[in-house]
Amino acid sequence: MDSSTLIAIASILTAGLTMAIGSIGPALGEGRAIAxxxxxxxxxxxxxxxxxxxxxxxxxxxxxVAIYCFVVSMVLIFANPFWNHAISLAAGK
Incomplete structure (x- = not known):
């Protein structure tokens, strides 16, 4: 696998974990607040x-808090700062 594939896999996994873990706390907090x-x-x-x-x-x-986690996951998927680094490394080969 090349570096762009690894960055894509890591970005998608990290975005998924950010949304999964980042939505647990707000969900529990909202339930407790309403109760x-x-x-x-x-x-x-x-x-x-x-x-x-x-x-x-x-x-x-x-x-x-949940919205911030969503924004971070969208940045990781669509505006990943590591893509430019990977593209510059690939162009230098």
Whole structure:
């Protein structure tokens, strides 16, 4: 296998692992946040507006971690910085 094939394989595997591992934490965090918010709403229904607003802000912050993992995986697949290095090495042969 040449270097470009190895870079492609490593990029795809790394992108897959980034999405797999990087989405576990946000998924668990969102589930726990929603469960806690529902428990709080059941105990204090008068504070529903405050709890809901805080929940949505927290969910947006939690979801940003998954979005960052998605962006990193897309960079690894479509805009990999190692491609230019591999192409320059191949052209020098």
């Amino acid at each position: 806690t918010a529902l428990s709080s709403l059941a105990q204090q229904p008068d504070a529903a507006a405050t709890i809901t607003r805080t929940l949505f802000v927290g969910l947006a912050m939690i979801e940003s």
